[in-house]
Amino acid sequence: xxxxxxxxxxxxxLGGVSMTLLGGDITGKVTLKGTPPKEKKLPLDxxxxxxxxNAGSATTRFYVTDDNGGLAEVFVSLxxxxxxxxxxxxxxxxxxxxxxxxxxxxxxxxxQKIVVKNSDPVLHNVHPTPRVKGNSEYNxxxxxxxxxxDFTYNKAEKFLRxxxxxxxxxxxxxxxxxxxxxxxxxxxxSYTIKNVPPGxxxxxxxxxKAHAPKYVGLSQKITVTTDGGTADxxxxxxx
Amino acid sequence: MTETPxxxxxxxxxxxxxxxxxxxxxxxxGVVTSTGVGMAVPDWPNTYGYNMFFFPFSQWVGGILWExxxxxxASGVGLLTLILCLWTFGRPARGALRWVLVPLSGGGALxxxxxxxxQDAAFxxxxxxxxxxxxxxxxxxxxxxxxxxxxxxxxxxxxxxxGILGGLRVTLFADQIGIIHAAIxxxxxxxxxxxxxxxxxxxSRLGQQSRPEKVSRVIGWGMGVLTLMVxxxxxxxxxxxxxxxxxxxxxxxxVAYGKLWPATDxxxxxxxxxxxxxxxxxxxITKNQILLHMAHRMMALSLFxxxxxxxxxxxxxxxxGHLVGSLMIVWFSMxxxxxxxxxxxxxxxxxxxxxTLHVVLGALTLALGALSSMIALRLAQTIPAGxxxxxxxxxxxxxxxxxxxxxxx
Numbered sequence: 095x096x097x098x099x100x101x102x103x104x105x106x107x108l109g110g111v112s113m114t115l116l117g118g119d120i121t122g123k124v125t126l127k128g129t130p131p132k133e134k135k136l137p138l139d140x141x142x143x144x145x146x147x148n149a150g151s152a153t154t155r156f157y158v159t160d161d162n163g164g165l166a167e168v169f170v171s172l173x174x175x176x177x178x179x180x181x182x183x184x185x186x187x188x189x190x191x192x193x194x195x196x197x198x199x200x201x202x203x204x205x206q207k208i209v210v211k212n213s214d215p216v217l218h219n220v221h222p223t224p225r226v227k228g229n230s231e232y233n234x235x236x237x238x239x240x241x242x243x244d245f246t247y248n249k250a251e252k253f254l255r256x257x258x259x260x261x262x263x264x265x266x267x268x269x270x271x272x273x274x275x276x277x278x279x280x281x282x283x284s285y286t287i288k289n290v291p292p293g294x295x296x297x298x299x300x301x302x303k304a305h306a307p308k309y310v311g312l313s314q315k316i317t318v319t320t321d322g323g324t325a326d327x328x329x330x331x332x333x
Numbered sequence: 334m335t336e337t338p339x340x341x342x343x344x345x346x347x348x349x350x351x352x353x354x355x356x357x358x359x360x361x362x363g364v365v366t367s368t369g370v371g372m373a374v375p376d377w378p379n380t381y382g383y384n385m386f387f388f389p390f391s392q393w394v395g396g397i398l399w400e401x402x403x404x405x406x407a408s409g410v411g412l413l414t415l416i417l418c419l420w421t422f423g424r425p426a427r428g429a430l431r432w433v434l435v436p437l438s439g440g441g442a443l444x445x446x447x448x449x450x451x452q453d454a455a456f457x458x459x460x461x462x463x464x465x466x467x468x469x470x471x472x473x474x475x476x477x478x479x480x481x482x483x484x485x486x487x488x489x490x491x492x493x494x495x496g497i498l499g500g501l502r503v504t505l506f507a508d509q510i511g512i513i514h515a516a517i518x519x520x521x522x523x524x525x526x527x528x529x530x531x532x533x534x535x536x537s538r539l540g541q542q543s544r545p546e547k548v549s550r551v552i553g554w555g556m557g558v559l560t561l562m563v564x565x566x567x568x569x570x571x572x573x574x575x576x577x578x579x580x581x582x583x584x585x586x587x588v589a590y591g592k593l594w595p596a597t598d599x600x601x602x603x604x605x606x607x608x609x610x611x612x613x614x615x616x617x618i619t620k621n622q623i624l625l626h627m628a629h630r631m632m633a634l635s636l637f638x639x640x641x642x643x644x645x646x647x648x649x650x651x652x653x654g655h656l657v658g659s660l661m662i663v664w665f666s667m668x669x670x671x672x673x674x675x676x677x678x679x680x681x682x683x684x685x686x687x688x689t690l691h692v693v694l695g696a697l698t699l700a701l702g703a704l705s706s707m708i709a710l711r712l713a714q715t716i717p718a719g720x721x722x723x724x725x726x727x728x729x730x731x732x733x734x735x736x737x738x739x740x741x742x
């Protein structure tokens with residue numbers, strides 16, 4: 095390797111590191127306006143009722159809000175980000191607890207390993223059903239407290255469904271994007287997208303139910319500086 | 334030396350048992366689809382790595398209970414169909430048992446043993462031994478009529494094909510195969526019902542000349558056309574069920590906002606999908622699914638009108654209490670109940686028990702239509718003098734007819 099190419103590589107690495115270090119965090123909150131439809135009770139069977147701490151009150155999780163209207167489980171990401179990004183080495187984790195997937199909405203980068211655990215004393219099958227060509231469908235058995243299952247998807251897809259057919263109320267959705275700038279809103283509706291390089295972006299918030307089935311969410315332009323940026327969203331069900 | 338075809342009441346009753354088992358199988362299959370647990374057992378032909386007959390009962394939980402039961406039930410129907418098919422060939426079928434089934438199962442057992450699949454080896458070894466033992470004592474009867482033999486072979490091929498299709502639906506993740514699987518199940522049931530009818534003594538007697546029940550051929554063909562309409566309706570229903578999208582139209586008889594026809598524009602469908610809340614988290618509804626649902630309703634209405642008119646024609650044309658008229662009244666009544674069950678399926682948001690009952694009654698409606706058409710056409714046959722398809726056409730049968738229990742196993 096010549097001195098010149100060593101300098102070039104070093105420059106690129108330093109540049110990359112400094113960009114990351116200089117990047118700001120985008121923060122914001124997603125709130126819900128309007129009254130969501132009433133959630134449905136989950137028809138847990140006797141085995142799952144024993145395993146589920148909230149067996150009597152377990153419901154679907156279409157709209158999870160807090161007292162202030164904060165809307166949880168909204169997938170927030172930057173749109174059309176240019177560049178090549180290596181998938182993180184740490185996996186995104188889905189767990190099966192009390193015959194429910196935890197979390198219900200997960201986000202991961204394309205190429206990142208998705209690990210599915212079974213913390214239940216009952217058998218499950220893990221059945222991802224992608225809709226984007228190039229992402230494969232699988233159906234794998236997982237014994238009670240059995241070995242973790244790994245899945246990796248290389249194509250971006252919004253809300254790739256994971257289901258258990260043994261327990262037909264068990265669902266989780268994984269959104270996959272080809273860059274690291276995304277988050278899922280927490281229980282109070284807040285989110286943080288970390289280390290975004292300064293610049294002009296379009297940020298989008300998508301709720302799985304409110305923006306179904308095409309998953310075209312709410313979007314806005316945002317300017318990110320080294321101090322970061324802010325973008326709030328209101329998912330309006332009254333329209 | 335060729336053997337004379339023989340009437341065997343035991344085959345007829347055994348066919349009836351196979352029919353009932355098949356209807357049960359369709360019912361269990363209906364529960365599997367209605368509860369959305371068709372993929373609860375990810376592997377095939379094994380069940381969670383076990384040979385399906387060795388899968389521990391303690392693991393029959395949740396959706397596995399229904400899917401695994403469906404597979405075992407199907408194996409039972411497969412066995413019944415194999416016996417039925419072999420039986421129609423009479424004593425010569427022993428050769429097939431000894432020289433086809435025994436080597437196949439024995440060879441399979443050996444291969445399984447060598448590859449360490451001991452459960453498969455035990456199962457196939459058991460089949461081999463049972464087939465060998467049975468081949469020394471059964472069947473003892475003479476061959477059935479060629480038509481019954483053909484029907485038996487077609488049924489056997491059908492049930493094997495159905496098993497493979499069911500397996501491929503699971504392993505290839507193909508809903509389309511599920512639709513074909515469901516449609517063939519209905520045809521298989523009709524075939525077995527037809528076998529049961531044709532193997533009965535009553536069927537032979539029905540072809541006798543100078544019968545007071547003789548009917549116009551048009552009546553029979555009309556019933557045949559109605560039966561085809563029922564079949565088409567069942568295929569539409571199977572297509573709806575196997576898309577796993579739930580109810581595309583959730584109200585009946587009117588649709589959303591008191592309209593007669595649902596909106597299919599993009600905005601309305603998006604709204605519909607956003608507002609659907611169900612623990613089964615169905616796939617989003619599409620325009621085509623709404624149109625398919627409405628086609629099913631329109632077809633039901635057409636069938637109701639056509640069958641009503643044809644019942645009226647049959648009752649008017651034939652004397653009071655005539656067999657064909659009575660069959661048509663029963664068939665039409667069945668269609669009315671089926672229509673009500675269809676409505677109940679919508680009103681109950683596709684409750685699994687009601688939806689399954691709708692499937693089972695659909696199968697019975699198709700079968701009754703097919704049998705009624707066969708009977709009507711049989712009664713319409715003009716039989717030249719001196720020729721008869723009745724019991725007396727078989728030299729040995731005339732004497733058998735006098736002794737109802739004379740059929741030989």
